[in-house]
Amino acid sequence: MPIQKTTKKEIIATSYQVFRRQGYHRTTLEQLAKATGLTKGVFYHHFKNKEAIMQEVLRTSHSYFSTKVFSIAYQDELPARERMQQMIEASNRILTKDCYGCIFANTALEINHIEKELAQFTRDFFEAWEKAFTHILESEYQPNKARLLAQQIIADIEGSLILVQVHQDKEIIMRAYERTMKHLE
Amino acid sequence: MPIQKTTKKEIIATSYQVFRRQGYHRTTLEQLAKATGLTKGVFYHHFKNKEAIMQEVLRTSHSYFSTKVFSIAYQDELPARERMQQMIEASNRILTKDCYGCIFANTALEINHIEKELAQFTRDFFEAWEKAFTHILESEYQPNKARLLAQQIIADIEGSLILVQVHQDKEIIMRAYERTMKHLE
DNA sequence: GTCTATACACAGATAGAC
DNA sequence: GTCTATCTGTGTATAGAC
Structure with missing residues (x-):
């Protein structure tokens, strides 16, 4: 196995940051190249096209969330409130890293109605x-009620992330x- | 005043629909031209550049919301609950016309961090x-509590609009x- | 695996005729 | 006010050398 200066993994990680900050259509391969310190040509050695890069970025990000965030929910030995608290903190670290925003929400709004492929990743x-x-x-609510509350919480978080960006106010x-934690009191 | 086949107002209205559905960067002048039945050149007779079109679209849309939605809030002769109900219905008509989405939220996520000019319109x-x-x-809550609740409601609505698009489920x-109305019970 | 060079398409924008 | 034609820049993508 010969040396490889920049791994595919590193390219994905850097591209993630640029896509999250700028969105899909606004980001050019030139920018991704500059951000990684490579040239455009290199990207076509690793990926079929621009959309393939975004797909890898979303796949990797989802995987990261699964490991670092979602897994917390299933540590049933911990009390529900504790898991909720930890999961919120873990997701918050990701959603507020460098800037405030969720690449999946951004992508959903930017490409839905249009690119079916990418839409599946957000779903x-x-x-x-x-x-x-x-x-x-579900430790405190009936299954269906729990599901509706979960949707409400996600809507609240994603909507609040929009308002944070609009008003430049992290308190939002x-x-x-805090509202989320109130559901387990 | 001579005949003008297509008024600036009509151009804005059609552009609004395209921008709302496709987003700013994905929309091309060619598409706007086709949607209005005109040619690209015409747009530069009416507007300085692409961003100026978007600015007019946002300005007009804000103005429309002011007249059709926000004004309802200040009809103090009506009971608060009645105003809330009517305002929700009015905004819902706009946010669900043709497709589900809010052009201001879309624009905020797509262009924030970047274009300062457009960001002001969303703010x-x-x-x-x-x-x-x-x-x-404020008819039921202290001013500061009312403001926080208002933010919460907007976050809930905008977050839910994202999830409607993601899951293709209008019930969300x-x-x-319904949650919003619960604040006035 | 990375580079340079380049092809190709198309977007934004302008000029000028009608 | 609208059109056609065109310029210019830039974005995606490919080819081929190192």
């Missing part, structure tokens, strides 16, 4: 997130987390 | 919306409206 992510919240809430998302 | 819109909700809620936004 998968939100379903997994909803399942995680639902699992925690903190209050959303 | 103005959300402030006006918040003020309207706050005014209604209807439940957000």
Whole structure:
């Protein structure tokens, strides 16, 4: 196995940051190249086209959420409230890293109605997130009520993330987390 | 005043639909031209550039919301609950016309961090919306509590609109409206 | 695996005729 | 006010050398 200066993994990680900040259509391969310190040509060695890069980014990000965030929900030995708290903190670290925003929500709004392929990735992510919240809430609520509450929580968080960006006020998302915790009191 | 086949107003109205559905960066002048039945050249007779079109679209849309939605909040002769109900119905008509989505939320996520000019339009819109909700809620809550509740309601609605698009399930936004009405019971 | 060079398409924008 | 034609820049993508 010879040396490879920049791994595919690193390209994905850097591309994730650019896509999350700028969105899909606004981001050019030139920008991705500059951000990774490579040239455009390299990207076509690793990926078929621009959309394939985005797909890998979303797949990797979803996987990261699964490991670092969603998994917390299923540690049934911990009390529900504790899991909720930890899961919120874990997701918050990701959603507020460098800037405030969720690449899946951004992508959903930017490409829905249009690119069916990418839409599936956002759908998968939100379903997994909803399942995680639902699992925690089922310790106190009936399954269907728990599912609706999970959706409400996600809507609250994502909506608040929009408002954080609009008003440049981080407190908005903190209050959303407080409301979320109130569901387990 | 000679005949003008297509008024600026009509161009804005059609452009609004395309921008709302496709987003800013994905929409091309060619598409706007086709949608209005005109050619690209015509747009540069009316507007300085693409961003100027978007600015006019947002300005006009904000103005439309002010007249059709926000104004309801200030009809103090009506009971608060009645105003809330009517305002939700009015905004829902706009946000679910043709497709589900809010052009201001879409634009905020797509262009924030970047275009400062357009960001101001989204900020103005959300402030006006918040003020309207706050005014209604102040009939039952302390001013600061009313403002926080107004923000929560907007976050809930916008977050739910994302989830409607992701899951293709209209019921999600209807439940957000029910939660909103619960604040005045 | 990375680079340079380049092809190709198309977007935004302008000029000028009608 | 609308059109056609065109310029210019830039974005995606490919080819081929190192």
